[in-house]
Amino acid sequence: MPTRRSDRHATPLEHPAGPRLRAALAATGRLIGRDSFPQTLVAAAADIQHPIATGRRIVVCSPSEGSGASTVGMGLTLAVHTLRDDLVATIDLAESPGGPRGDDDRPALTPATALGALAVNEPATRDDFRRTMRLQPHDDVVIMRKPPGEADLNGAAVHALVAGCTRHCGVTVVVTPPGLEDARTVEALASAHAAVVVTDRHANEEGVARSFVSLLRHLHPNLPFVEVMNEPARLRRRERRELGRHACALRHAPTLSHGQPTSFASLRERETAEILTLTARAMRLSRAGSIAVEGGSA
Numbered sequence: 001m002p003t004r005r006s007d008r009h010a011t012p013l014e015h016p017a018g019p020r021l022r023a024a025l026a027a028t029g030r031l032i033g034r035d036s037f038p039q040t041l042v043a044a045a046a047d048i049q050h051p052i053a054t055g056r057r058i059v060v061c062s063p064s065e066g067s068g069a070s071t072v073g074m075g076l077t078l079a080v081h082t083l084r085d086d087l088v089a090t091i092d093l094a095e096s097p098g099g100p101r102g103d104d105d106r107p108a109l110t111p112a113t114a115l116g117a118l119a120v121n122e123p124a125t126r127d128d129f130r131r132t133m134r135l136q137p138h139d140d141v142v143i144m145r146k147p148p149g150e151a152d153l154n155g156a157a158v159h160a161l162v163a164g165c166t167r168h169c170g171v172t173v174v175v176t177p178p179g180l181e182d183a184r185t186v187e188a189l190a191s192a193h194a195a196v197v198v199t200d201r202h203a204n205e206e207g208v209a210r211s212f213v214s215l216l217r218h219l220h221p222n223l224p225f226v227e228v229m230n231e232p233a234r235l236r237r238r239e240r241r242e243l244g245r246h247a248c249a250l251r252h253a254p255t256l257s258h259g260q261p262t263s264f265a266s267l268r269e270r271e272t273a274e275i276l277t278l279t280a281r282a283m284r285l286s287r288a289g290s291i292a293v294e295g296g297s298a
Helices: 020-032 040-049 070-081 111-122 126-132 155-166 182-191 206-219 237-243 271-292
Strands: 057-061 090-097 140-147 172-175 194-199 225-231 247-248
Touching: 020 182, 040 070, 040 271, 057 070, 057 140, 070 090, 070 140, 070 194, 070 271, 090 111, 090 155, 111 140, 111 155, 140 271, 155 172, 155 182, 172 271, 182 237, 194 206, 194 271, 206 225, 225 271
Parallel strands: 057 172, 057 194, 090 140, 090 172, 194 225, 225 247
Antiparallel strands: none
């Protein structure tokens, strides 16, 4: 069976001990200091900051629209950006009703425009990639969102875009359209190190979610994933344990659903804890997926 999560496109990551990393560590300390369960966040921060040799690819997928996959994807991006000294890319292939936001000096990136920029400029270094993606010198996040009306990328284009980001980013988060049949979803999952499956008890019947997870396991038996039950109502701990899921309430977090870089200062404490623990688990799974499929090259 061929290797599905090859890192042949990735280059060794740079880890300069710069001021941004020190600031991230200080921010982690402040978050941990004010949380009611500090040991949980200490462990989560350690998992997120664990060294990686090459870029990780994490896919966020869902059975149907409205489950909050894009919001969860932005949460992962925020946590990685805050706690790591790597570039992080978010590719949202699901159509965004509001579209990407930009300004006159820096028009917003979409998956199609980003792919075109990579093809024209062929960035060889991290700084080249920053310029290609129109990042300011201090920016470490590139966000690509599909606006209404933009043509869908095909599978080959998704492969090229994800590979182009993986070469220079510590983590690439890919949010896919609902379901598992779309060519964009198929390609993203084929090259993923880990996946986050977002279900919503109010939008999806239990049977739909179970069928989705069962099909994902059948199609990608070597892909580690965590299932997120994303809903505003708080589950009892016993119910959450019996379901075997990570439960969070990020679907209605407006600062994340806008699809723009933000900070933990704008979120409630519980949202911060949920994002950190979920991101830690996804990062841990991404390293485990690499070991299982690529013979230990995490």
